Structure formats: C-alpha cells, structure tokens
Amino acid sequence: MVVKETPQREESAASRRPQPAVRPEQMGEDPPTATLTALLAVRTRRSPDREFLRFEDRSWTFAEIDAWTSRLAHRLIERDGVQPGDRVAIMLPNIVHWPVVWLAALKAGAVAVPVNASYRRADLAFLLRDSGARVVFTDHERAGLLKEVAGAQADLAGLRVVDVADDGSAAFPETAPAVRPTAETLANLQYTSGTTGFPKACMLTHDYWVRLGWTCAAGTGLGADDVLLTAQPFSYMDPQWNTALALTVGAPLVVLPRFSASGFFADVRRHGATFFYVLGSMPTLLFKQPPHPDDLDNQLRLVLCSGIPTGIHAQLEERWGAPWREIYGMTESGVDLFGPVEDASCVGSGNLGVPVxxxxxxxxxxxxxxxxxxxxxxxxxxxxxxxxxxxxxxxxxxxxxxxxxxxxxxxxxxxxxxxxxxxxxIKDMVRRGGENIASAEVEAALERDEEVTAAAVVAEPDEILGEEVKAFVQLAPGVPADRTTAARIVDRAGRQLARFKVPRYVEFVADFPRTPSERVSKPALKARAAAEPGVTFDLGARRGSGGVSTAPADFLGIDVVRGVAVLTLRRPEKLNALDVATRLRLASAVREAGTGENVRGIVLTGEGRAFSAGEDLRSVPTSYAELRTAFESFHDITRAIVQTRVPVVAAVNGLAVGGASEITLCCDARIGTPATEYYQPENGRGITISNASSLLLPRIVRNHATRMVLGSPRIGAEEALRIGLLDAIVAPEELVGRAVDLVLEWTPENNTTALHLALLRPRLDEIEQAFAREDDAARRTWESGVFSAGIEGFWTAKDGRE
Structure with a gap:
C-alpha cells in the first residue's frame, strides 16, 4: 500500500509545478516576438490584469504598464521632440518609473541610456556627452545635480531634465505611438562598470533583450505562476533581463530597493519568490548570515548565479532547499553558458555550464x-x-x-x-616571480574561512618578484583585526593553495566599494587604500635585499652578493637545525630566486660552526602523519633545487649532518672549508634516509655511498674532497665569495645555463620514484617502532653525556 502511494504523491507534486512558458528544446529557436515593445503588447493582450511589476508594497498589471508607457512615449515625441535613434537617459534608484521610462523610450523609437544613480559630476558629464542624450529622467534628489552638470557644459546646454514625480504623461493617449521598432533597432547604450578609465557603452538591440529573455525562460522552465525577484540596481543589466524574462513567461517581477544580505531572504519569503538571480559576492554574503529557523520556509524553485562559490554550493542548496545553477554571460553577449537545472553533478564542481x-x-x-x-x-x-x-x-x-x-x-x-x-x-591576475595567480582562486580560499565575510586580492608591486599577493579582508563580527588573526586566516587558506599563491600582505577593511553588480571595485579599493592607508600585516617577515621573504623568526637570511642570492641558515645556537616550517620556507625561497629573473644563481650556507644539524630532534614527528609531513618537506627542497633555472652551490661552512648533508647533495657544487664535516647517522638511529642519499649520493661518490650510509663515518674536509663530495676547500673567509665566483663563472652573458642544468641534473621522474621508495621505507621504519626507538636512544645517550 505504501509503495502505491509514493508515486501518487510524486505525480501530484509534479502536477503542481508551473507549466514552462518556453520548453527547453525551444531554447535555440527564434523568439516569436521580435521586440520588447511588441512583447509587452502581446502580454497585455493575453493577460492584461495579471501582475507585472511589484515595487515595495505596490504592484502594476501588464495593462497598466502598457498604458503608462504609451502615454509617456507620446510625451517624449510630442513634447520633447524625441526622434527614433535619439538617446533618453534614466538616472533613478529602484522605483517603478525606471522600467516605465525604459519601455516608454523604446516605444518612442529612442535608445535608453541607463545611468548609475550614484554617479557624481565627472561621471555624469562624461556619460551624458558620450551618449549624446537629449532627455534625462530622474528624481528630485538628483535633478539639481543634473542641471548643474548640464549648465556647466556648453555641449549639454540643450539637455532636458525631467523629474518623474510629475512626468507629464497623464494627458496623452494610452495607445502606443505609430513608431515600429524592429529586432535590429538599437534599444540600449548599456555602459559597463569600467575597470580602468571611463566605461564603454555596449550597443544592445531589441533582439538582444528578447533573445536573452527567451533563452533564460527555456533554461529555467519558469511559467506564469512563478514570481521573479531582483535586488540589483535597475541601471545594471540584470533587472533589465529579468524584466524581459517576466514579459516572456508572463510572471511578476518583484524589485527590491537594494540588496541587503541580512534582509534578503525575509523578502523572498514575504513576496513568495520562486526565482532570483545573484552574482559576485552576493552568495557568500548571504551564506555568512546566521542560520534562521525559517530558512527552508520559502517557495523557491531555482536560483541562478554567476560565480557560485564551489566550497559552499551544496550547503547553499541544502540551506534554502532549491537548486543553484550557473549562468555565464557578459553585457556584451547576454547569456553564453548555462548549467542545466537537472544536472545535480555540477554542484560544487565549479562548472560554468555548457554553451546555449x-x-x-x-x-x-x-x-x-x-x-x-x-x-x-x-x-x-x-x-x-x-x-x-x-x-x-x-x-x-x-x-x-x-x-x-x-x-x-x-x-x-x-x-x-x-x-x-x-x-x-586576464586583467585580474597577480604575476609573482614568473607565476600567474588568479585573484579569484585566492579570494575563494579566503572566503571559505568562517572568520572572513569577504575578501579581495590585488597585486602589490615588488622590486624583486614584480608583484606580491595582497589580500583585503572584511572580518566577521567580533573577530579581532590583528596580526594573529591575519596569520591564522592566511595559514588556513594556504592549506588549499600552492605556496606561491598564498598572500604575503593582509589589510583588514570594514567594507568594500562595489560596482552596481555587487562585485568589489578593485580600482576604487586600491584608490581608497592609497588615500587612507590602513594597517597592513606583512606575513612574509623581513626581506633581505634579494627580495625573498625570510623564514619565521629570521631563521633564514637573504642577501644578494654580486647578483647572486645567498641564503643563510641562521640558528647557530641549535647548529642551524631545521624544523618543518624552516624547510618549507627554504624551499619557497629557492623557488623564488630560482626563476633566474632577478638573480644569476643561489648559494646555500650556514651561520656559525655548522652548515646544519639536519632534522631538529626537539620537534621530531610523534605520528606517522607528522613523519610524512617531515619527509615531504625534505622532498620539497629537492624539487625546488633541481627545478631552478640557475646554478645552486652549497657553501658548507662546517658540520653537515643527516638531512642537511643531503640538501648539499642536491646542489650543483659544494665548496667547503677545513672545518667541513659530513655525518649521516641515520642508519645507526633507525631513521630512514631521504632521496638525496638514495639517489644523488651514488651519483656523486659512487662506491663510497654504501659505506657513508650504513657505516655512518664522520667524513672530514680532505676526505670529502678526495672522494668527490666537495669540489674545493677554501679559507672560511673566502667561502661565500668563492661560491659566488663559481655561479658567475657558470652564468656568462647570453648563456644557456638553464638548458644545460636541465640536461645534467637527474630527471624529476627519477626523483619522484625515489621519493616513493623512501616514503615506503619510512612507513615500514615507523610501523616497526625503530624510528621512535632511535630518537629515544639519541636523547638517552645525550642525557648520559650531559
């Protein structure tokens, strides 16, 4: 009995779904009506008393809007002398007069010019001159500004400013003028937001708007029983294509005064909206609002969005109980890609959809x-x-x-x-040391953090790397705007990003300047930051003159000597022992300098009496996961060195133990002093070696490799020179200079050093195979307990000596 009832309930639910005005298979067909004005006429003839537009608590039917726009079109022609092709500007907030003036201008054969209602003198003067507008409709609040602008510009002297509080249309006929636009008649000069300089106007025809409404109707499956809702400014194209969509399907369009994340879904519930479109930061801002018991209490059937954050896509759908689908397009092209409503596999994928x-x-x-x-x-x-x-x-x-x-x-x-x-x-990228970084990717990683409301990433000029990554971050309420928070947020984002993409600079802001489409206006943001600089946290610590960030607590020093980057381990009181963070920072510094764009080569050396004591045994792994992390950080240094485009020389100033000796083996040459001493005690302590010993050491010292690893002898400078572990021994005060000389010798003008290095060094696939073998050996060492016993034995022996 239950089995029989289930399909009956499903059938009943399906029967209640609104019938689509345009079937999906019709998406590629030509719309049956060619112009927006004809579309309004058709809709008025078929359903004159159905609601068309709803602003606040007032609404207008299709017949009412048709009559009003006809009267106003007559006024434009007969009183203002508007001829087909003349431009009529609209500078209004989200009030019903906006779409009324738009449709009236089109009925008069004119071209509508949407104007951002927040524009000031310079923007207004440019747009009015550029468009050649003859008439501008506005409200009392903006009329004075428009008259001032027109009065100050000789070429705007003939501009008529009309206050919509009394548009003068009441005395004119309610039938449309005799003007008959065609599909190819120009309907809008739609000015883009403009990322640099003044905006450009896209020339959009009636066919553009009608096709956009038709395509979206077919893609969404909306019908006359739906309720559309928009919150963007009407001067932006989205409420306009929503209007074309409403005319196509015969459904009402609810227009909110403005977008408010905190009140948006209350309006969705209050108006019974079944569909809306959002973009930019709007989905993230909505999701960051505290969950509400009424979240699922809505009539939504579908949400369209441009740029759904992949990390919260599924949660957006679960929280509000409707599918969210991508739609991609530009002012220049309308709609290009569409995510099919029935394709649930796209959720969280980042897929923009397929071409319409x-x-x-x-x-x-x-x-x-x-x-x-x-x-x-x-x-x-x-x-x-x-x-x-x-x-x-x-x-x-x-x-x-x-x-x-x-x-x-x-x-x-x-x-x-x-x-x-x-x-x-293409223009919203950071080029850091030869790497291209998409700002959007870094912003998405930052905005997944619960402590972040919104983020914007820009390029910060840098003398060495060209550009660095800077993040402007708006914090959630109650989160302190201090260095600790900045470091915590960047650290969490860094777990999702390649290291070169992680922001170096963080500046906290209270809000963001935004475009009409609710995207962050980065030109305005950077201008504001330049005029009123806030506190910027430099999470790369102090820079050396080489332009490569130092490691935490200055454990890694950076200098540039005669065009060569000298990286110095600076922890002499611990014999320059390396923990995971320092190894990762060293690998990053090698990569930054290794592009060859700013320095001719790299020299690695240590401060004090040791090059390095290798693994810091005071921070050894306590789990296998930590052991893998430790191994990976050594692997990372090897990858960094063998993939540089410049020579890397080790200036071995003293003791080089374990992992540190292996780091020197990755280098193209090793210069030592009489105090140089190599020591690899891993085998005696049960600690597995890394790839430099297993792959590179046999290449360098041939038959000495087995003895060095299994016998763990201490090898002094002279023996190291004899067996080929060192290339030269020099006085301590000459060590770095000699290493720099060698780099300069290998990098003459017009050199092909990078090509030869790629041929002479081991291939990366060989190294990756060695990594796999050593990771397996490390796992077996850990599981056997030998690793832990070896570390414990070291400390026991050390305590006995002390």
Missing amino acids: PTKRVRVVDPQGGDLPEGEPGELIVSGVPMMRGYWNRPEDTARVLRNGWLHTGDVVVRRPDGGIQLVGR
Missing part, C-alpha cells in the same frame, strides 16, 4: 590557437545575442570583436565532462 544552442565557445591561447582540454586560455564566444559593438569606440570594438568572436578576457579551462571552468580574469 545559439552560441559557440572556444578556449584559445594568446595567438588565437585552440587549446586542448585542461589547458587554461581565454574564452571567446560567437553567436546571438551579441552587442553591435561599443558606442563611439571603433578601436575597442575591433579589439574585442575579432572575426565574429567576442574575446571575453576570462581565463577558463575545458573540463572532461564538456563544461567550462573559470580560472580568473
């Missing part, structure tokens, strides 16, 4: 060549809808639209499942 039927996409290199799956490149798009170009910007148009393809400026990769994954913006 009317679009083709490619991933290309800087020369325009197609790239294979998994290779990052620029996303380019062709098809419809698409802007005609940039208004008054033929050079910019030619740069972005090439041979029918729009160059988006976004770096993406093709996924094995056929989808597209975003890497970052």
Whole structure:
C-alpha cells in the first residue's frame, strides 16, 4: 500500500509545478516576438490584469504598464521632440518609473541610456556627452545635480531634465505611438562598470533583450505562476533581463530597493519568490548570515548565479532547499553558458555550464590557437545575442570583436565532462616571480574561512618578484583585526593553495566599494587604500635585499652578493637545525630566486660552526602523519633545487649532518672549508634516509655511498674532497665569495645555463620514484617502532653525556 502511494504523491507534486512558458528544446529557436515593445503588447493582450511589476508594497498589471508607457512615449515625441535613434537617459534608484521610462523610450523609437544613480559630476558629464542624450529622467534628489552638470557644459546646454514625480504623461493617449521598432533597432547604450578609465557603452538591440529573455525562460522552465525577484540596481543589466524574462513567461517581477544580505531572504519569503538571480559576492554574503529557523520556509524553485562559490554550493542548496545553477554571460553577449537545472553533478564542481544552442565557445591561447582540454586560455564566444559593438569606440570594438568572436578576457579551462571552468580574469591576475595567480582562486580560499565575510586580492608591486599577493579582508563580527588573526586566516587558506599563491600582505577593511553588480571595485579599493592607508600585516617577515621573504623568526637570511642570492641558515645556537616550517620556507625561497629573473644563481650556507644539524630532534614527528609531513618537506627542497633555472652551490661552512648533508647533495657544487664535516647517522638511529642519499649520493661518490650510509663515518674536509663530495676547500673567509665566483663563472652573458642544468641534473621522474621508495621505507621504519626507538636512544645517550 505504501509503495502505491509514493508515486501518487510524486505525480501530484509534479502536477503542481508551473507549466514552462518556453520548453527547453525551444531554447535555440527564434523568439516569436521580435521586440520588447511588441512583447509587452502581446502580454497585455493575453493577460492584461495579471501582475507585472511589484515595487515595495505596490504592484502594476501588464495593462497598466502598457498604458503608462504609451502615454509617456507620446510625451517624449510630442513634447520633447524625441526622434527614433535619439538617446533618453534614466538616472533613478529602484522605483517603478525606471522600467516605465525604459519601455516608454523604446516605444518612442529612442535608445535608453541607463545611468548609475550614484554617479557624481565627472561621471555624469562624461556619460551624458558620450551618449549624446537629449532627455534625462530622474528624481528630485538628483535633478539639481543634473542641471548643474548640464549648465556647466556648453555641449549639454540643450539637455532636458525631467523629474518623474510629475512626468507629464497623464494627458496623452494610452495607445502606443505609430513608431515600429524592429529586432535590429538599437534599444540600449548599456555602459559597463569600467575597470580602468571611463566605461564603454555596449550597443544592445531589441533582439538582444528578447533573445536573452527567451533563452533564460527555456533554461529555467519558469511559467506564469512563478514570481521573479531582483535586488540589483535597475541601471545594471540584470533587472533589465529579468524584466524581459517576466514579459516572456508572463510572471511578476518583484524589485527590491537594494540588496541587503541580512534582509534578503525575509523578502523572498514575504513576496513568495520562486526565482532570483545573484552574482559576485552576493552568495557568500548571504551564506555568512546566521542560520534562521525559517530558512527552508520559502517557495523557491531555482536560483541562478554567476560565480557560485564551489566550497559552499551544496550547503547553499541544502540551506534554502532549491537548486543553484550557473549562468555565464557578459553585457556584451547576454547569456553564453548555462548549467542545466537537472544536472545535480555540477554542484560544487565549479562548472560554468555548457554553451546555449545559439552560441559557440572556444578556449584559445594568446595567438588565437585552440587549446586542448585542461589547458587554461581565454574564452571567446560567437553567436546571438551579441552587442553591435561599443558606442563611439571603433578601436575597442575591433579589439574585442575579432572575426565574429567576442574575446571575453576570462581565463577558463575545458573540463572532461564538456563544461567550462573559470580560472580568473586576464586583467585580474597577480604575476609573482614568473607565476600567474588568479585573484579569484585566492579570494575563494579566503572566503571559505568562517572568520572572513569577504575578501579581495590585488597585486602589490615588488622590486624583486614584480608583484606580491595582497589580500583585503572584511572580518566577521567580533573577530579581532590583528596580526594573529591575519596569520591564522592566511595559514588556513594556504592549506588549499600552492605556496606561491598564498598572500604575503593582509589589510583588514570594514567594507568594500562595489560596482552596481555587487562585485568589489578593485580600482576604487586600491584608490581608497592609497588615500587612507590602513594597517597592513606583512606575513612574509623581513626581506633581505634579494627580495625573498625570510623564514619565521629570521631563521633564514637573504642577501644578494654580486647578483647572486645567498641564503643563510641562521640558528647557530641549535647548529642551524631545521624544523618543518624552516624547510618549507627554504624551499619557497629557492623557488623564488630560482626563476633566474632577478638573480644569476643561489648559494646555500650556514651561520656559525655548522652548515646544519639536519632534522631538529626537539620537534621530531610523534605520528606517522607528522613523519610524512617531515619527509615531504625534505622532498620539497629537492624539487625546488633541481627545478631552478640557475646554478645552486652549497657553501658548507662546517658540520653537515643527516638531512642537511643531503640538501648539499642536491646542489650543483659544494665548496667547503677545513672545518667541513659530513655525518649521516641515520642508519645507526633507525631513521630512514631521504632521496638525496638514495639517489644523488651514488651519483656523486659512487662506491663510497654504501659505506657513508650504513657505516655512518664522520667524513672530514680532505676526505670529502678526495672522494668527490666537495669540489674545493677554501679559507672560511673566502667561502661565500668563492661560491659566488663559481655561479658567475657558470652564468656568462647570453648563456644557456638553464638548458644545460636541465640536461645534467637527474630527471624529476627519477626523483619522484625515489621519493616513493623512501616514503615506503619510512612507513615500514615507523610501523616497526625503530624510528621512535632511535630518537629515544639519541636523547638517552645525550642525557648520559650531559
């Protein structure tokens, strides 16, 4: 009996789902109505009394909006002298007059010019001159500013400023004017946010908006019984395509005055919204709000988003009980990629979706060549809808639209499942020491932290590395804005990122300047930071003149001597013993200097009477996981050294024990002093050696390798020179100078040193195979108890001597 009832309940639920206005298989078809004005007329004829627009607690039907926009269109033509193609600007907050003026301007054959309601004099003067607007509709709050701007500019003297409090339309007919726009008639000059300089206006036709509404209707499955909701400023394109969507499906559009993370879902519940679109930081800001008992008390069927944070994607769906799907597009191109609603496998994947039927996409290199799956490149798009170009910007148009393809400026990769994954913006990258870092990736890692509300990553100029990674961080309430917090947040983010991507600088901010699309405005952020600098925490510690950050507590010193980076272990009271953190920092410093962009080579040496005593036995592993971490940190140094493009020379100033002697073996040469002494006591203590001994030592000293490892003799400088462990012995005061001389000798002008190093050094696959063998040996040593017994024996013997 229960088995029979289950499908009946499912069938009943399915029958209550709104019927889609456009079926998914129709997405690639041409819309049956060619213009937005005709779409309004069709909707008014079919359902005149259905709700169309809802602002605050007032709403208007399709018939009411149709009549109002017709009256206002007549006013524009007959009183203001607007002719087809003239520009009508709209500078209003989110009030009903915004879409009314927009649709009225289109009925008059004019071109709408959305204006950010927060613009001031310079922005306004530019936009009004650039667009050539004849009329601007605004409210009382902004009318005075517009009149001031127009009065101060000779070429704006004829601009008419209309206050919508009394738009003068009441006396005009409620039937539409005789003007008949076509699909190709220009509808908008839609100004982009503009990341540098003044914004550019995308020329968008009626067909652009109608196709955008049609495509989104087919993708979402929305129908007349749905309720759409938007909270972005109407001057931005999202509420406008939401309006086109509402006209396409015959559903009401709820417009909030502004986006408020704390009150957003209360509005969703209050209005019975079944659909909304968010983007930028909005999903993260919503998720950071405290959970509410009413979170699941909503009518949502679907959320569309551009840039769903992958780490919280599943939690967003679980918390509010509706699928969240990606939609990708630009002002220039409308919609390009769509995440199918039924594809649950995309959740948390970062997949932007697949191309809509009317679009083709490619991933290309800087020369325009197609790239294979998994290779990052620029996303380019062709098809419809698409802007005609940039208004008054033929050079910019030619740069972005090439041979029918729009160059988006976004770096993406093709996924094995056929989808597209975003890497970052070409212009929103940090180039640090030869490595390209996508700001978006670092921001996502930071924003996963519960102590972080939002983050923005920018490039900080650096004399040596070119650029460093700086993070502006907005903290959750109650979290102290101090160095300890900065270090804690960066440490947690660093566990998700490659080391070169981890921010060096952190500056805490109370909020972020944002674009109308709720993205952080990085130009404004950097300008604010320059004008009113806050406290910036440098988590790279002190820099040497080589531009490579020192290790914690200055255990690693950096100097540049005649163009060569000299890395000095500085813990002489502990014989320069190395813990995991210091080894990782050493590997990082080698990588930073090893690109060859700023120095000709690297010299490794120690301070005091020891090069290094190797593993710090006061911080030895207490679990196998810690042992693996310790081994990996030694492996990391080896990888760093053998992958440099410059010579690496060890200046062995004294005792080199265990892992430290193995570090010198990874170098291309070893210069010693009479005090140099090699000692590898691991076998006698039950501590497994690392790859430098198992792979590199036999290459260097041949038949002496077995004796050195198993017999653990102390090998002085002269014997080390005789068997080839050292290349030369010099006086202590000459040691670093001689090592630097050797680097300079090997790196003449127009050299091919990097190529020869790659040929002479062991291949990385050989080293990785050695790593695997040694990791297995380390595991067996740990499991047998020999490792722990060896460490305990060391301390017992040491205590006895003391």
